[in-house]
Amino acid sequence: MTRIVPTSDPHRPDPLPRTVYRARGGGEVIDCHPREVSQLLAEGGPLWVDIDSTVRSQHALLEKVFHFHPLAVEDTLNPNSRVKIEEYEGFLFIIIRGVSLASGTDDPYDLETKDLYCFLGSNYLVTVHAGPMESVDRISDVIRRSPDLLNRGVERVLHAILDDTVDAYFPILEQIDAFIDGLEERVFVEFDDTALRDLFQVKRLVLSLRRYLQPSREVMNVLTNRPSTLITPEVQIYFRDIYDHVLRINDALDTYRELLSSTMDSYLTQVSNRLGTTTKALSLVATMSLPFVVVSGMWGMNFSHIPLSAWPHGFWLLLVVQLGLGLLLLCYLRWRRWL
Amino acid sequence: MTRIVPTSDPHRPDPLPRTVYRARGGGEVIDCHPREVSQLLAEGGPLWVDIDSTVRSQHALLEKVFHFHPLAVEDTLNPNSRVKIEEYEGFLFIIIRGVSLASGTDDPYDLETKDLYCFLGSNYLVTVHAGPMESVDRISDVIRRSPDLLNRGVERVLHAILDDTVDAYFPILEQIDAFIDGLEERVFVEFDDTALRDLFQVKRLVLSLRRYLQPSREVMNVLTNRPSTLITPEVQIYFRDIYDHVLRINDALDTYRELLSSTMDSYLTQVSNRLGTTTKALSLVATMSLPFVVVSGMWGMNFSHIPLSAWPHGFWLLLVVQLGLGLLLLCYLRWRRWL
Amino acid sequence: MTRIVPTSDPHRPDPLPRTVYRARGGGEVIDCHPREVSQLLAEGGPLWVDIDSTVRSQHALLEKVFHFHPLAVEDTLNPNSRVKIEEYEGFLFIIIRGVSLASGTDDPYDLETKDLYCFLGSNYLVTVHAGPMESVDRISDVIRRSPDLLNRGVERVLHAILDDTVDAYFPILEQIDAFIDGLEERVFVEFDDTALRDLFQVKRLVLSLRRYLQPSREVMNVLTNRPSTLITPEVQIYFRDIYDHVLRINDALDTYRELLSSTMDSYLTQVSNRLGTTTKALSLVATMSLPFVVVSGMWGMNFSHIPLSAWPHGFWLLLVVQLGLGLLLLCYLRWRRWL
Amino acid sequence: MTRIVPTSDPHRPDPLPRTVYRARGGGEVIDCHPREVSQLLAEGGPLWVDIDSTVRSQHALLEKVFHFHPLAVEDTLNPNSRVKIEEYEGFLFIIIRGVSLASGTDDPYDLETKDLYCFLGSNYLVTVHAGPMESVDRISDVIRRSPDLLNRGVERVLHAILDDTVDAYFPILEQIDAFIDGLEERVFVEFDDTALRDLFQVKRLVLSLRRYLQPSREVMNVLTNRPSTLITPEVQIYFRDIYDHVLRINDALDTYRELLSSTMDSYLTQVSNRLGTTTKALSLVATMSLPFVVVSGMWGMNFSHIPLSAWPHGFWLLLVVQLGLGLLLLCYLRWRRWL
Amino acid sequence: MTRIVPTSDPHRPDPLPRTVYRARGGGEVIDCHPREVSQLLAEGGPLWVDIDSTVRSQHALLEKVFHFHPLAVEDTLNPNSRVKIEEYEGFLFIIIRGVSLASGTDDPYDLETKDLYCFLGSNYLVTVHAGPMESVDRISDVIRRSPDLLNRGVERVLHAILDDTVDAYFPILEQIDAFIDGLEERVFVEFDDTALRDLFQVKRLVLSLRRYLQPSREVMNVLTNRPSTLITPEVQIYFRDIYDHVLRINDALDTYRELLSSTMDSYLTQVSNRLGTTTKALSLVATMSLPFVVVSGMWGMNFSHIPLSAWPHGFWLLLVVQLGLGLLLLCYLRWRRWL
Ligand SMILES: [Mg+2]
Ligand SMILES: [Mg+2]
Ligand SMILES: [Mg+2]
Ligand SMILES: [Mg+2]
Ligand SMILES: [Mg+2]
Ligand SMILES: [Mg+2]
Ligand SMILES: [Mg+2]
Ligand SMILES: [Mg+2]
């Protein structure tokens, strides 16, 4: 079982965690030193701390400053933690899986995933991930440009990040749509064997996405519908929007699964059909040979007395006989519905 | 992700939204200017506004006059929004999918769908769609001819529109029924390969319809059974009628799916059977050739001493021998149950 | 969508609806004129009215005398209404599907179905159907012979009719049992191709029955378990008996489905096996021909110098050689496990 | 629909029902005359009556002495009643299905089943079955040997009988285990066709057992968990033990179903593989014949001028040519990946 | 049905059960004699007793000292008891299945399982197993080294043992992952027949693991979510962690099942494809032979008058004719799409 191991480089200071704090009076504190986080937390204004779990001094904040439950902290070091939502005393703990198609590799169906861990308290949001994470970067940019979002409460920041993470499925869906169109063309029109391998790989991609998305449904359902002191009904409407997107993605994945199944079935039906047709052609050829094998064989035997052998038109007569026998045989097999 | 983009043509005024208003005193206002809608809304009589989301000034009413939640307004611009029902403070938001068979294209199985977005308040109904929508046109005609329906309340107008939208499934079901009858004929009687492609397409059509209908079940269930200040129990009985239709359509689609599966299975069984029969015929032909290949081959060899070659009846004897060997072989294979 | 159209023959009076009424004092009124029904209804004794929906004056009673909800009345004119139970104010509305095997047609698997619509009020039962219906006739005879059943309350009359309707499944189940036994014989023993078509048809018959029965489960469940002012717990025990029968029929249909699937699988396995065996026989024959084709072909060539051609025993030597080569080849293929 | 018909032999008295009664003072009454049962019942000590439903005077007790509901009494005459539990006023009615492998028949997979009907009141237990039933015999022996079990209450007697009836599944499971081991050996190692028929029959046996067991789950669940005035929580713990056994049997049956499926799949895969291999061998043989058919055929034609025919080494040259052509052809087909 | 039979060796004393007791005053008692357990239990400090059910004097403690319900004690003697959790008066009874890959046997897919039975009271934990059990040994070592865990309560000891038992699935999952990678290589690249047998065995391994894990879900769910006087909400958070692991293992097993299915499907598709290709090659060879069989046969017949036989270039002309006919035939079959 691989684990994320927070490390510390002795030769240069650890990078600072990203922090944004809005004081009650209106002042703003950005990217403060870990030591100050504890003080900001006590002041009670909305605070967002974004932690890179591979940096030891950042990860230490979870335990030392926020005093999160050790089981939750343990989960942030497991890159394969399940997508889930858990209530602890005083905070909600959410794990969501970010997805993207790996652009660096040859294989176009390579899915890259990374877990995002969120701690939501009454006045703080802590996000944790191993290394950089695109959706967090984007929301961080928005908040640094305008204080608006953070002013609405940390739960709206959580919403923005989760929304961005779930939206990352849509371009992948479009890519899959394109893959399937191409595959149908190759299977139905070109009858291309190699298409099958791709077909299996796209199917596996769809199944993977579904596996990560499925538990997100439960997470969004809880955020939308379970009464909570941390999320007001007004904000729950925003989570309902993400919930709706998750359902839509799920619908699309189901559709893709059906399309791929149908394409596969259709391919196998075509293989069966072709095999039947080929076998029929083979039988036809064999049947047409039969009278020649029989009659020519007979007259090719070395006997001193061979019927018709001296008759000048014997050769032509037998040609007619052979063709006639072939025709008769063919009609017989057709009549017996064997061909 | 495609989006509906409301536009405005600078050279001529935007078309007006369709509006029908019944004053408490009994007067009626029809197709008023967007500016007046706000006033009618305040007066409190039943008001229906029908908006084409591709027209900018019409779509603007949603936000500026009705002050709907931005998430709901955002959904009206997404042509692929999921079928759903959502409660917001003061109004219900419903998305339903209208379906029809595209008459313009060559492909007879082409399904056209368009989302209809409905906002139901205590005294107003706002319907939104991109471009013209048949079911809305029909109900609009009814209301313009007689004030009866609107007098019974805006929820009865909503019922009429949803009922008409769901009823649009029935002619498609009849069409599918006809398709399946034709396909069974082609598959079972004519054993027509090209029927398979159609079969897969009808199956896809059925699956699509089911995908759109399935969430309608939940919508109608909520409208029928969940207590609401906007819909009285007397009106809920009407929504129960639509719910019943949705269930009936669902039953029919399930039946079609089973019939198509069964037709497909039957086809594949026939392919298997034919392959077996053809192979058997092939074996028979090969078996019948064997003694001739063997015996004629032997006597066709150029030896100076060939048994029976000088005997006058040798030719005929060997013919008998060959036929006898063939028969023997055949019996042997039959006895071993190999043929 | 077909509809039942109530008609009236101008040349002769409409047939009367069947009515049975038991006055509180003990008197009985049978088959009264529609005009009197309204009065009997007001008197409050148990009243059963049986209406043929194809007769206009009978069908009119639903609206004019009983004032049933228009949506329920509308359903009685749709011959394909779904099996269901609906509560309206003051009455229960039940639709059940009667089934029978069509005796008039050639096809032994032809299922005939007819909807029965029941309105149960506190002191009345109204049954509606298009044309004659056997189960209603039978219960009508019972009641006319003895007043006992009606005295126990209209809900017991409803029970008797529903029980009789559901019992009609049992002879069909026995018929299906006989079909399946015959099919297994034909498939397993006689390996009869045409059996497959029947197999598919019986499967379709089973699926149809299941489709009609499935919703009956819900109906009986509601009648048995939902508290109601119209049905006392003592009578609910009787509906539980029908519920139990519905479950038993359902068990049997599931069993038949499994048996048919298994028969089909077994058939396909046999087809596969036979194909393999036949191909093996074909290979054997081809293999046995090979040395003769090769050797006889060689010695049949017209060269002036052919080895052994002048040796007196050449012919017999080569016969041995050919047989030996055939044996060797056979052993080789067996050893490679190709045959 | 077969029915149990209670009969009475006019020439000799009906056999007595088995009865065991424990008086409050400590006395015991065993196998009393039907007339006395009514009196024992009134005295209020624990009473067990075991009735053979094929004996008229015994079966009459149900109605005349115990006054059970006619619907429950009717069920005891139907040998195919569903496994179920029903609450009536004053008693619980339970139907369970006893199973055993028929030892008398040739077919080792023959399942024999018999319904057991139990009426549990506050101070009595009545068991009903058609003809002798092993599990009841066994418990009867226990009780006659020692009064212990009956002293603990009639519900403990019910538990003992149901436990014994469910335990009868375990030896059948072991038998099935042995069947499957034998079948795997025959299918995987001996590739035995006839094994398939047995495989289908064992599968059918497993499905039958599951059909009878499935509803037992619900019965035991109710006995274990539903609060009842007839069964105390202390005794419910004993029914939970049977419930657990039912779940265990169900697990085992699921496992067997999977194993049989897997064996079947594996068999079909092997059939496919063999067919492919055989066809390949066939192609190889045909390919090897081709150059000989062509070349020997050419040189076997009767022309006066045949190339090389007079050259002494022509024969051997052509042999080399034919073998070379065969090799070339083989390489070509391999290179095209056709073989 | 095998049973664990506790035995006693008359020639040497029974081994002692493992016991750890922490007195309220702070003292610790380790591995005391069975006679003292009863006294420790009464003192009320946290007590863990670990019992080997194959040793008679140890197993007797369950009944004689702890007075557990006889049904629970009976279950500890059945090595195939179902994974479950049951509430008895005063204690919880939990059965969990420990798994490991058998290292001693040749077959790498051999799964070894052993039941662990746990009795949790307010101040004691009793664990029972037949022979040594690794997870219990490990936790025992931890507790003997430091009193920390036992001080936190017996429910934390239970958590530690269950956690260790469930964690044993992870290395097996990794092993399965490696198996599947190897199998895919063998199936896709090497097209290895013997891989299929392994594939079926890994599938069976996955299904077995799932069968044992599935009920663990329910057990952990109850421990996590059902309010209990024996487990505080603070400790339930720890059981939630195991629950989460169980879900993760379940996800992984589902994934493996899908991968194995997909590999199998892909294999079968390849078999079908190859069969089609081989048959096509076979048809091609047969078709190419046909004109030679026909024409050479004709001219090989022994007639005195054979067309062209005296013409010097006859031989070469016919060669051209034969090749031409072959080409024509090929084109015809291609045009008819038979080849
Ligand atoms: Mg996951
Ligand atoms: Mg979004
Ligand atoms: Mg958004
Ligand atoms: Mg999950
Ligand atoms: Mg939205
Ligand atoms: Mg959709
Ligand atoms: Mg869609
Ligand atoms: Mg298949």
Ligand SMILES: [Mg+2]
């Ligand atoms: Mg949808």
Ligand SMILES: [Mg+2]
């Ligand atoms: Mg409608």
Ligand SMILES: [Mg+2]
């Ligand atoms: Mg309507």
Ligand SMILES: [Mg+2]
């Ligand atoms: Mg209706």
Ligand SMILES: [Mg+2]
């Ligand atoms: Mg239908």
Ligand SMILES: [Mg+2]
């Ligand atoms: Mg239905």
Ligand SMILES: [Mg+2]
């Ligand atoms: Mg229907």
Ligand SMILES: [Mg+2]
């Ligand atoms: Mg009945």
Ligand SMILES: [Mg+2]
């Ligand atoms: Mg009855």
Ligand SMILES: [Mg+2]
């Ligand atoms: Mg009954």
Ligand SMILES: [Mg+2]
């Ligand atoms: Mg049954």
Ligand SMILES: [Mg+2]
């Ligand atoms: Mg049953």
Ligand SMILES: [Mg+2]
């Ligand atoms: Mg038992």
Ligand SMILES: [Mg+2]
């Ligand atoms: Mg027992």
Ligand SMILES: [Mg+2]
């Ligand atoms: Mg037990």
Ligand SMILES: [Mg+2]
């Ligand atoms: Mg098990």
